[in-house]
Amino acid sequence: MDYEAVLLSNIQQLVSLTKAEQISILDHFKPQKLKKKEYLIVKDDVSSYMNFIAKGSIRSFYMDDQGREHILQLGIEGWWINDLYSYLTQTPAKHYVQAVEESVVMRIHRSSLENLYNTVPVSERFFRLKIQGGYIALQERTILNMSQTAEERYIEFRTKYRSLEQRFPQYMVASYLGVTPEFLSSVRKKLATIEY
Structure with missing residues (x-):
C-alpha cells in the first residue's frame, strides 16, 4: 500500500x-x-x-x-x-x-x-x-x-460509522457508546428482529 x-x-x-x-x-x-x-x-x-x-x-x-x-x-x-x-x-x-x-x-x-x-x-x-x-x-x-438514549446513540453510530462497527470488537464499540457489552448485544438483537 x-x-x-x-x-x-x-x-x-x-x-x-x-x-x-x-x-x-x-x-x-x-x-x-x-x-x-x-x-x-x-x-x-x-x-x-x-x-x-x-x-x-x-x-x-x-x-x-x-x-x-x-x-x-x-x-x-x-x-x-x-x-x-x-x-x-x-x-x-x-x-x-x-x-x-x-x-x-x-x-x-x-x-x-x-x-x-x-x-x-x-x-x-x-x-x-x-x-x-x-x-x-x-x-x-x-x-x-x-x-439520546443508549439505543438511539447506537443507531446513530451505526448509521454514521458502519465501517467502524465492523472493524472493532463489540466491547470496544460498547465502551465508546458508554454502555455495557451485554446492553449493546441486546440492542443489536432487538434491531435485527425489527430489520427482518
Missing part, C-alpha cells in the same frame, strides 16, 4: 496542493508501523506528533480509578488520532492510543509541523480545518450522550 498517497489524498480532500507542496509535506511525515495492541501514546507521555492512520485501526482510551477502560475515539484508515490536549498544551497525556490491528501511522513531529506551516502555508489551513472538525465532532458527541 502506498501510505504517502493515502496521506496526500486525505489532505487534498480539504486543500489543493501543488506537486512541490506534496513533496515538501511528504518530506516531513514519517511512517511508523504498529503491531496489534502496541501503544502509540501512553498516559503521562507528552504527545509530540500528529498521527494519520494510513493502515489499520487504532483506539484512544483512558483508564478510570477502578481500572475500567473508556474509549474516547476509534479510528481507521484515513482518520487522524491523538491526545490532542497533550499535543496542544505539551502536558502529559491523559489517555492511551493503541493499535487494535496491525497498523501504519504517518507521523509529523510538532517542530516539523511548525516548519511545514512556514514552507507550505496551505498546510496550516488544513490542520486548522481538521482541528475545527474534531472540536465539532466532540461537541456533537457530548450533546448526543446527554440527549
